[in-house]
Amino acid sequence: MNQSQQGQEVYKIILVGDQGVGKSSILLRYTKDLFYREYNVTIGLEFASKKVTIQDNSLTLQIWDTAGQEAFRSIARSFYRNSAAIIIVFKLTSHDTFQSISGWAKDIHDNSDQGVVISLVGNMSDLESERTVSKEEAQQKAQELNALYFETSAATGSNIDDIFINTLEKVAKQLNPIRTNSEQNVRDSIQLSQKYSSQSQINQELGGKKGKQQDESKKGCC
Numbered sequence: 001m002n003q004s005q006q007g008q009e010v011y012k013i014i015l016v017g018d019q020g021v022g023k024s025s026i027l028l029r030y031t032k033d034l035f036y037r038e039y040n041v042t043i044g045l046e047f048a049s050k051k052v053t054i055q056d057n058s059l060t061l062q063i064w065d066t067a068g069q070e071a072f073r074s075i076a077r078s079f080y081r082n083s084a085a086i087i088i089v090f091k092l093t094s095h096d097t098f099q100s101i102s103g104w105a106k107d108i109h110d111n112s113d114q115g116v117v118i119s120l121v122g123n124m125s126d127l128e129s130e131r132t133v134s135k136e137e138a139q140q141k142a143q144e145l146n147a148l149y150f151e152t153s154a155a156t157g158s159n160i161d162d163i164f165i166n167t168l169e170k171v172a173k174q175l176n177p178i179r180t181n182s183e184q185n186v187r188d189s190i191q192l193s194q195k196y197s198s199q200s201q202i203n204q205e206l207g208g209k210k211g212k213q214q215d216e217s218k219k220g221c222c
């Protein structure tokens with residue numbers, strides 16, 4: 001690859017998982033090295049991009065942050081295509097969110113491209129005294145899914161970079177990694193994101209009940 005092509009390859013990664021497990025916090029920590037204690041529920045979906053270097057190749061990572069609320073699950077599903085990797089997040093302090101992993105994995109199996117890399121993330125490792133999911137059972141689950149496993153804390157930043165770097169390294173090792181290369185593809189994604197983030201979609205999905213204000217700085221891309 002020559003100099004001018006560097007950074008032009010786009011890989012799409014999607015964060016999924018139950019409500020409140022820390023998907024948005026993981027994205028914010030990774031892209032801006034910030035953490036907010038207050039909970040701003042994600043409505044529809046948001047995304048951010050970041051340039052990374054993997055095995056001497058500079059590429060663009062497009063990370064999609066989906067809403068954990070059941071009402072938005074179908075939106076998440078419609079974004080699985082063209083993803084190089086999907087990251088399933090659960091809370092180490094909530095066994096319910098761990099139990100949900102199989103449902104998320106089925107969604108991925110039914111809606112994504114063959115060869116998509118799956119990673120499993122147990123978040124909130126800083127709350128060790130409240131942990132209800134053991135490392136062993138989580139590792140066992142990851143093995144079943146042929147997934148990488150990470151224990152992270154968006155609050156402290158522990159292992160957050162590793163999720164994306166190690167997942168991308170696994171993607172890069174594949175014979176035909178799934179890229180979302182064309183500008184059209186990126187444009188379509190942006191349009192769809194704006195559509196689903198619009199107020200009308202919020203009203204439609206929640207029957208008029210408004211979600212909390214989103215952090216405008218997190219929206220958009222590139």
Ligand SMILES: Nc1nc2c(ncn2[C@@H]2O[C@H](COP(=O)(O)OP(=O)(O)OP(=O)(O)O)[C@@H](O)[C@H]2O)c(=O)[nH]1
Nearest residue numbers: 020021022023024025037039042068124153154155
């Ligand atoms: N202690 C601790 N709190 C965290 C961590 N990650 C997220 N939180 C908190 O958990 C709450 C939910 O975090 P979010 O990142 O909004 O969760 P989410 O998965 O994006 O939730 P939805 O958008 O509703 O799907 C917020 O109050 C965060 O501050 C963590 O690693 N440790």
Ligand SMILES: [Mg+2]
Nearest residue numbers: 023024041042
């Ligand atoms: Mg969120």
